[in-house]
Amino acid sequence: MTSFDTITFEVAEHVATITLNRPEALNAINTQMQLELKTAWDEVHFNDDIHAVLLTAAGDRAFCVGADRSDMGEVSTRRRTRVDDPSKAHLRGGVVPGAPGAESTLEMNVCPKSMGAWKPVITAVNGIACGGAFYMLGESDIIIAAEHATFFDPHVTFGMVAGYESVHMLQRMPLGEVLRMQLMGSRERLSAGRAHQIGLVSEVVPADRLHEAAWHVASTIAGYAPGAVQGTLRAIWAARELPKSVALQLSPQFIGMASLDDWAAGQRTFESGKRAEWRLR
16 A cells, blocks of 8 residues: 555555544645545545545644645736636636636545545544535535534635635535635634534534544444445435436436345345344434
């Protein structure tokens, strides 16, 4: 396995644990981390021994504060092209021509599903999560937060458009909450408790229990038949992003992702009368 400098990557019990490892920079994403995350998501995608991912970060001050501005290089000073209808930008290659950051590959490199890694991602948020961190949170499947975690987006504070982040967050939060968070910039932060209330995170735990809680979820899911899990995952995301009629048409393809052997094993378990222990959440 490739060695990394800005992240760590470990596989145990079919769970890949990816840790953002620049705590001295609040785990900001620099160019090297982008490339290393791209490699990590490729490994998750192609390694059949990996059934689930636990994504976390080193230190307790921040999960990730977005792009490392000291590593951004010279921001484009080209005059922006006026686009009266930005929704037609896709006719010119999917971006507004000339806009600073339009050529960025950050969103593609750090996002698991954009990289084709359709395996459950359980993300443990310890501390601040802001800006470009939402690329990863937006494509996570289950988010668990430490009690001291906070969420905000500083883009407008510094004269930038939260173009990708807003799209990702609207997949996970009510419209009014996204509008408030994105437009208030760095003047207001969302607490872990509030993030739980609105459905951004599924569980809030003390900081010293964060890894344990995330590992419990990741290892449990990783213990199930991978085809059944991945097919279910694809069905849920299809239902979220596509019209209902289109998602239903795709359902037979997702069902077909489970192997006959796994189905037969599941049927035998069902008929045996054995049932897994459960807990109330």
